[in-house]
Amino acid sequence: MFKPLYIASALALLAGTASAETLTVYTSQPQDQMTQVIEAFRKDHPEIQVELFRSGTTEVLAKLQAEFAAGNSPADVLLIADAVAMTKLKNENRLMPFPEAKVDGIDPALIDADKTFFATKLITTGIVYNTDNVKQPPKSWADLATPEIASQTIMPSPLYSGAAVIHVGTMEQQPEFGAAYMEKLADGGAVAGQGNGTVLEAVARGEKSYGVLVEYMAMNAKAKGSPVDFVFPSEGVTAVTQPVAIVAGTNVPDAAKAFIDWQLSKAAQEQSVAQGYFPLLADVKAPAGYPEVASVKVMPADNAKLLADDKAIKEGFADLFGG
Known part of the structure; x- marks a missing residue:
């Protein structure tokens, strides 16, 4: 905090x-x-x-x-x-x-x-991974939810991070994911930290091999020599502005x-x-090192629905991952 x-x-x-x-x-x-x-x-x-x-x-x-x-x-x-x-x-x-x-x-x-x-x-949320631990990086959000990857995954909590609220809520709005996606992550052993900083620290130190993170934190850390890299998932990224x-x-x-x-x-x-x-x-x-903005697929989000669902998003996440 x-x-x-x-x-x-x-x-x-x-x-x-x-x-x-x-x-x-x-x-x-x-x-x-x-x-x-x-x-x-x-x-x-x-x-x-x-x-x-x-x-x-x-x-x-x-x-x-x-x-x-x-x-x-x-x-x-x-x-x-x-x-x-x-x-x-x-x-x-x-x-x-x-x-x-x-x-x-x-x-x-x-x-x-x-x-x-x-x-x-434009700040997008995708997947960070530890380059020492991971030789075959994930390509998609679906990959992240597989048991062998989920068990080594950390994500920021919507109880601490505004970007995390938007990420979780946006994912739940996507027909191919819905609320079942977060349940799958939790069942696979994924854990929640607090803000994005705790995610980056855990992945950079190798305590976790994968994380859900805003791209600039991963890219800045990579540029400074940290053993991390970033994936823009094939289904698209969530975004805050x-x-x-x-x-x-x-x-x-x-x-x-x-x-x-x-x-x-x-x-x-x-x-x-x-x-x-x-x-x-x-x-x-x-x-440098980023794709052009026009090539980045951003998943759509209904802000009015995110606002209406704010309490449910946080409570549902806390039920799955702890508060």
């Missing part, structure tokens, strides 16, 4: 600091990456200071809801890996629409129809809009690629 971190940007220029607006961002994006995001954003917008609250998706949302219940939140912008949670906040009128956001070149399917939240990157949104009631709407537009810009997309993410813009190349 991540511990919350409050970090004020130390990048404010001495000149003009007194008149600068302060933007508060709540996020679940990894700390080192958010530091880079803030640095790059501040270069383009030195008039805006940034304060950051960073934790896991579940803790970020819990903090936000507690603040709403108390009357208000200091958050101006929310950046999390959970479109389902964004849909819930939108339905509760907690997000401010931004119809004039600069979305040219981005697939409309990745943007909320009412322009209350916006994809910032790390949406960004303006919190309704913000006192700095112009600064919040500037942050949204920057996140959708080519500069931000190129930074995302450098951090190991798929870009949203067609004229920005995917990271």
Whole structure:
């Protein structure tokens, strides 16, 4: 479990600091990456200071809801890996629409129809494996469920990870898998960790040979010499888009809009690629070693159904794998 971190940007220029607006961002994006995001954003917008609250998706949302219940939140912008949670906040009128956001070149399917939240990157979930332990890597989700592989598999829990909620719920929506797929994994001996980080650690150390993981964590670890590799399963991947949104009631709407537009810009997309993410813009190349975005099959997901089924997804998973 991540511990919350409050970090004020130390990048404010001495000149003009007194008149600068302060933007508060709540996020679940990894700390080192958010530091880079803030640095790059501040270069383009030195008039805006940034304060950051960073934790896991579940803790970020819990903090936000507690603040709403108390009357208000200091958050101006929310950046999390959970479109389902964004849909819930939108339905509760907690997000401010931004119809004039600069979305040219981005697939409309990745943007909320009412322009209350916006994809910032494409993060897919597939299969990581330990290259020392595995000589014949799996090719499909079906392979992962075979007893000899399932018994050596670890996955993130929807009780800790927003991406895991979407993964499990999306898999259950697919006719060829349904709820029976998770039951098959559990019956075969697969186990659940907490977040994606616990999965990567277990596979990299060889404690487990296979894992269900977001691709950038596996690819970044591989690039640093870890004995892991990643499979984009033949049936398709599940995906999150790390949406960004303006919190309704913000006192700095112009600064919040500037942050949204920057996140959708080519500069931000190129930074995302450098951090190991798929870009949203067609004229920005995917990271080295990744397939082109157009070649990646993403399994469809109904966000409204994922929201409606959220409690059942978590309870069903806990019944199978423990809470």
